[in-house]
Amino acid sequence: MVVFRSNFLMGSAMSSNDNASRIPSRSLNVSCSDCSLNPICLPVAVKEQQLDELDGIIKRSKPLKKGEHLFRASDGFESIYAVRSGTIKTYTVSEDGEEQVTGFYLPGEILGVDGISNNIHSNSAKALETAAVCEIPFSRLESLSTEIPSLQHHFFKLMSKEIQSDQQLLMLLSKKSAEERIAALLLSISARHALRGLSATGFRLPMSRNDIGNFLGLAVETVSRVFTRLQKQNVLAVDGKEVEILDHKLLCAISNGNADDMVSNSA
Amino acid sequence: MVVFRSNFLMGSAMSSNDNASRIPSRSLNVSCSDCSLNPICLPVAVKEQQLDELDGIIKRSKPLKKGEHLFRASDGFESIYAVRSGTIKTYTVSEDGEEQVTGFYLPGEILGVDGISNNIHSNSAKALETAAVCEIPFSRLESLSTEIPSLQHHFFKLMSKEIQSDQQLLMLLSKKSAEERIAALLLSISARHALRGLSATGFRLPMSRNDIGNFLGLAVETVSRVFTRLQKQNVLAVDGKEVEILDHKLLCAISNGNADDMVSNSA
DNA sequence: GCGCTGCGTTGACCCATATCAAAAACATAA
DNA sequence: TTATGTTTTTGATATGGGTCAACGCAGCGC
Numbered sequence: 001m002v003v004f005r006s007n008f009l010m011g012s013a014m015s016s017n018d019n020a021s022r023i024p025s026r027s028l029n030v031s032c033s034d035c036s037l038n039p040i041c042l043p044v045a046v047k048e049q050q051l052d053e054l055d056g057i058i059k060r061s062k063p064l065k066k067g068e069h070l071f072r073a074s075d076g077f078e079s080i081y082a083v084r085s086g087t088i089k090t091y092t093v094s095e096d097g098e099e100q101v102t103g104f105y106l107p108g109e110i111l112g113v114d115g116i117s118n119n120i121h122s123n124s125a126k127a128l129e130t131a132a133v134c135e136i137p138f139s140r141l142e143s144l145s146t147e148i149p150s151l152q153h154h155f156f157k158l159m160s161k162e163i164q165s166d167q168q169l170l171m172l173l174s175k176k177s178a179e180e181r182i183a184a185l186l187l188s189i190s191a192r193h194a195l196r197g198l199s200a201t202g203f204r205l206p207m208s209r210n211d212i213g214n215f216l217g218l219a220v221e222t223v224s225r226v227f228t229r230l231q232k233q234n235v236l237a238v239d240g241k242e243v244e245i246l247d248h249k250l251l252c253a254i255s256n257g258n259a260d261d262m263v264s265n266s267a
Numbered sequence: 268m269v270v271f272r273s274n275f276l277m278g279s280a281m282s283s284n285d286n287a288s289r290i291p292s293r294s295l296n297v298s299c300s301d302c303s304l305n306p307i308c309l310p311v312a313v314k315e316q317q318l319d320e321l322d323g324i325i326k327r328s329k330p331l332k333k334g335e336h337l338f339r340a341s342d343g344f345e346s347i348y349a350v351r352s353g354t355i356k357t358y359t360v361s362e363d364g365e366e367q368v369t370g371f372y373l374p375g376e377i378l379g380v381d382g383i384s385n386n387i388h389s390n391s392a393k394a395l396e397t398a399a400v401c402e403i404p405f406s407r408l409e410s411l412s413t414e415i416p417s418l419q420h421h422f423f424k425l426m427s428k429e430i431q432s433d434q435q436l437l438m439l440l441s442k443k444s445a446e447e448r449i450a451a452l453l454l455s456i457s458a459r460h461a462l463r464g465l466s467a468t469g470f471r472l473p474m475s476r477n478d479i480g481n482f483l484g485l486a487v488e489t490v491s492r493v494f495t496r497l498q499k500q501n502v503l504a505v506d507g508k509e510v511e512i513l514d515h516k517l518l519c520a521i522s523n524g525n526a527d528d529m530v531s532n533s534a
Numbered sequence: 535g536c537g538c539t540g541c542g543t544t545g546a547c548c549c550a551t552a553t554c555a556a557a558a559a560c561a562t563a564a
Numbered sequence: 565t566t567a568t569g570t571t572t573t574t575g576a577t578a579t580g581g582g583t584c585a586a587c588g589c590a591g592c593g594c
Contacts, residue, residue: 092434096524100438114434116427122434142420146413153409159426160383166433167359167381167389171367173440174484178581209542217441219582224543240542240590257363445551476572486552491573507560507572536594543588552579559572564565 031055040108040195041082042136045154053144054151059135060084064127070111072124077115079135083107086131087206090114090123091214101215102166104128104207106192113159128206173217176257181216182226183255186236190245202244230254298322307375307462308349309403312421321418324407327351331394337378339391344382346402350374353398354473357381357390358481368482369433371395371474373459380426395473440484443524448483449493450522453503457512469511497521 032043032055046054059079063086064070070081073093081088088105102123105111115121116138145152172181194200205212213223230236235251237244245251299310299322313321326346330353331337337348337355348355355372369390372378382388383405412419439448461467472479480490497503502518504511512518 092438094438094442094523098438098442100434100441102434102437113423113427114430117424117431122431142416142423146416146419149409149413152413152419155423156380156409156426157384159423159430160380162430163381163426163433164384164389166430166437167367167369169437170369170433170440171359171361171365173437174367174481175361175365214441220542221544221583222581225581228543256361487572488553488574489551492551495573538592538594539590541588541590543586545586546584548581548583550580550582552577554577555575557572557574559570561570562568564567 032058035084037082037084037108041134042110042151042154045151046148047150050148053148057137057140057144059137061133061135063130063132064088066127066129068127070125070127070133071115071121073121075115075121077112077119077121077138079137080110080112080115080141081125081133081135082110084132084134087128088125088131088133089128089207089211090125092123099214101211104189104211104215106196108196110158113162128211178216178218178222178226179229180255180257181218182212182223182230183251185212185216186243186245187251187255190248200245201248202242205241205243299325302351304349304351304375308401309377309418309421312418313415314417317415320411320415324404324411326402326404328400328402330397330399331355333394333396335394337392337394337400338382338388340388342382342388344379344386344388344405346404347377347379347382347408348392348400348402349377351399351401354395355392355398355400356395356474356478357392359390366481368478371456371478371482374463377425380429395478445483445485445489445493446496447522447524448485449479449490449497450518452479452483453510453512454518454522457515467512468515469509472508472510 032038032041032051035041035043038044042054043051070088083105085107088111089101090103090105090111091099091101093099103111105125111123111125112121114123141151141155145155172184176184189203189205190200193203207215209220209223212218213220216223218226227236227238230251231238233250235245235247235254237246299305299308299318302308302310305311309321310318340359350372352374355378356368357370357372357378358366358368360366370378372392378392379388381390408418408422412422439451443451456470456472457467460470474482476487476490476494479485480487483490485493494503494505497518498505500517502512502514502521504513
């Protein structure tokens with residue numbers, strides 16, 4: 001049995017025990033020190049007394065409405081973003097117009113680093129629901145990083161993590177069955193919820209079946225069929241976007257391709 | 268018609284117009300300033316007078332023989348590596364033991380950044396042929412980066428590029444046919460050869476059909492069949508690992524899924 | 535209320551690619 | 565050189581998941 005790494009399959013994740021939704025009242029909160037996400041977001045990388053410097057370069061903008069873009073592929077790259085609330089999906093578009101969802105970003109996760117290499121975003125980023133983000137101008141972050149080595153280190157780690165999770169996804173896409181892919185995605189989301197102190201067993205999927213299918217390289221119909229199959233096996237209870245994991249152990253087994261365990265859910 | 272980005276599909280690439288094979292005599296050359304790869308390797312990021320500092324932390328070790336590992340997944344992470352000659356493949360192994368090739372690294376390209384996030388390599392790296400590398404202890408590189416902002420910037424770019432190419436590969440694996448995948452890989456290798464001042468049309472594939480299939484999410488048999496099909500269409504001439512691209516334009520069309528162009532190779 | 539629109543589900547059918555099997559080509563060693 | 569193992573190719577067959585089509589259902593504007 002395998003426990004998933006924090007951000008398996010994902011954009012960049014850090015660890016949390018709170019969620020922005022607990023402070024819905026002030027949508028434009030004033031500083032990192034106030035932010036309930038600070039134990040998992042950039043502030044983890046800097047000492048108390050340096051927090052102000054980091055704080056000083058961060059812009060907190062108005063929330064995005066569902067469907068709005070944070071940036072688009074081919075936009076100039078200026079900033080990276082930390083999700084404060086809601087969920088953002090990123091995707092690329094190939095020459096022939098096909099979309100590929102590359103990640104789903106939950107509160108506390110950082111997106112936008114794809115643009116660093118040639119100063120142009122290669123992904124688009126779109127809000128799956130009302131979402132708030134903190135904008136961090138990259139050039140200022142870079143200069144701050146030369147002053148604060150731990151911040152530099154944190155960034156290297158962050159990007160390395162992004163690479164790892166893309167590679168996990170590669171494995172999924174090239175080697176795993178539809179069931180395995182979906183099981184893995186659900187476990188990833190579950191684990192990331194747990195990190196934020198939210199329920200690991202019951203949650204709402206912020207993305208459509210279409211997005212799930214696209215991300216996992218499956219047709220919508222297949223996604224749908226797998227969900228119903230997993231329900232019949234009593235692994236999940238699904239009601240629209242609402243999901244409850246009934247048999248976590250079995251779900252792990254399925255995601256690892258241990259079809260054996262699927263009959264006798266012992267162990 | 269689309270021209271591929273430098274390191275499309277790949278590990279980390281930089282630009283070159285020379286190749287280590289031109290200096291086969293001194294296998295353990297002494298400094299970056301001497302190295303024929305310096306216009307594409309790390310030295311691009313530092314000024315002349317700072318080159319010594321970079322040079323000072325780089326270890327040049329004995330060549331790897333074909334099949335030898337540079338590092339293995341779960342090894343502690345100490346260093347990143349620049350390929351000096353030969354080709355290195357990286358791969359991960361899933362819980363259930365399946366291998367997934369994650370990249371092929373040519374001279375001038377940097378590998379090993381996967382280990383940064385948790386100080387443990389998540390990939391293994393193995394020489395596909397006799398290969399030489401420069402080892403760069405990461406912690407020393409990090410401190411040097413705080414002193415040389417352009418080096419820090421270079422590294423951010425490098426990792427961002429790695430993310431981009433993993434994402435290109437994601438698109439390939441989840442959306443493209445066997446033909447498209449193989450066409451894309453060949454074009455990637457061709458472009459990277461060109462960057463090094465080598466022939467873009469004729470080259471030797473350093474990896475086995477198995478590695479190609481694994482990397483692209485295809486069965487070996489499929490890889491083989493596609494090669495023969497492309498030969499019959501006079502797009503390629505293949506002789507074992509030796510490949511010649513006969514119709515670059517058509518190959519581009521195929522890789523973009525423009526089946527139209529496959530009949531009339533006009534345009 | 536009604537119809538419209540978009541998303542999700544289900545069924546029937548089909549195809550690209552996997553899998554299995556065997557031969558052929560090539561490499562390595564004695 | 566022959567013997568032995570490995571890689572590649574080719575053919576025959578099977579299958580997972582894609583595609584197409586139809587329907588259900590929820591939300592929304594009128």
